[in-house]
Amino acid sequence: MSNSKVSQPQTKRDFLKYILGGGLFAWFASITYPILSYLKPPKQREVEVKSVKVGKLSDMEKESGQLIRFGNKPVIVVRTASGDVHAFNATCTHLDCTVQYKKEFGVIWCACHNGKYDLNGRNISGPPPKPLEEYRVVIKNEEIFVSKKV
Secondary structure (H helix, E strand, C coil), X not given: CCCCCCCCCCCHHHHHHHHHHHHHHHHHHHHHHHHHHHHCCCCCCCCCCCXXXXXXXXXXXXXXXXXXXXXXXXXXXXXXXXXXXXXXXXECCCXXXXXXXXXXXXXXXXXXXXXXXXXXXXXXXXXXXXXXXXXEEEEECCEEEEEECC
């Protein structure tokens, strides 16, 4: 009568299985870790900016839009047909794509999923769930300055 539940002593073959298994695991980790590290974008620190000078009002045509950098964030500055200047966060509230001004439709447009915002930043069409964050625009001596609303 044999007892199959009795533990058997480890053999040299079992030891080699552990060594080969560990080696394969280390090889796989050494290949995949650099690839995953390369694909993951590095974290960027938030840059503190209080105000950004956009340029001269006379250099910006009516019914046009311009993208600027406000720290790490893109901001779209739009001059309407009436001459008013508005600034909004240029990141779509749907999937964080960068929006642009579409002169032929008179809207701020997101190319990713055809999202549309009016010139007050309200979402009017497409999948964006929220309006764009508005920035404060100050015009001093023909110079346009954009700052965060408090």
